[in-house]
Amino acid sequence: MASARHLTAAAIAVVFLGLVGLLLYGVLVSDRADREALPSPLIGKPAPPFALPVLHEPGRLVTSQELLGQPYLLNVWGSWCPGCRVEHPVITRFAETRRVRVIGYNWKDEHADAMRWLEQFGNPYWLVLVDYDGRKAIDWGIYGAPETFLVDAEGIVRWKHVGPIDDATLASSLLPALDAIGVPK
Template structure:
């Protein structure tokens, strides 16, 4: 009986060790996902026309907007949802950028309830030029969207020039998005 006592004592710590190991892995994953130096996810759509869409506007549900309606000036398409915790982290960064008025920022509300999206914008503010809604997620498939937040830079002609997966940060805007904007302006015919 005395031989089993040490074994029971060491077994008592096993659940604590397992929980600590899982916690360390979760922490490491979160820290890696917040790395502002990670590269933008390559997309087969870069350099190609933005997928055709016809989506309702969040604040005017009877109004439909198409991809052609947004042509004529570049825009940043930002995929978000009220259910997305990373979108909440990104929102102040996106708001500061939208306030610079360097570019139209178009919201792409993905798989959300209308009331939830409206409440979220009322609570955190609306930095968007316009918010398109994809309640069923069908348009998102054509864009290759598989999570939120994701952000696309679309030029005046409707061609996708850049994609970023994950929450935008000031560092990402400074090191990736702004150089792409400078390049778009340099490519404009005089």
């Protein structure tokens, strides 16, 4: 009887480790380009309406209507996000060009953690909006961080990228998207 229990526990452990292995393979080894090329149903449509607090002024709400008139890049990030740390220097260098407003969208984060993260790595954002519970992110179709959206002056979503933006993505995808909507260099 004891050997049967031991065999059953060993079988459960093998199945568990196999599932963990498959999960790790899917997350770490599978083709990253496939995950980053996910189409967004928002492309060509108005950005979802929102009213979100500002990280540095928690009592102030900014609405999507207030952002109309100039294009912006909405960069979804969180202090808990390893990919956000990877892309942050690229976003910072891009923001320094001042070609377009770069708006941070702090997602499912604690206020103190977000503030500490920006103090540690620098704040490249023109404005940082906060979605503490992630409810507005559902409207955007956000399911992870980092994700980045380009919204034109009329409030139409023109481009989306899932995953960290690197220099190659900037050159091959974002800059042409900016050119396509007429953002001066």
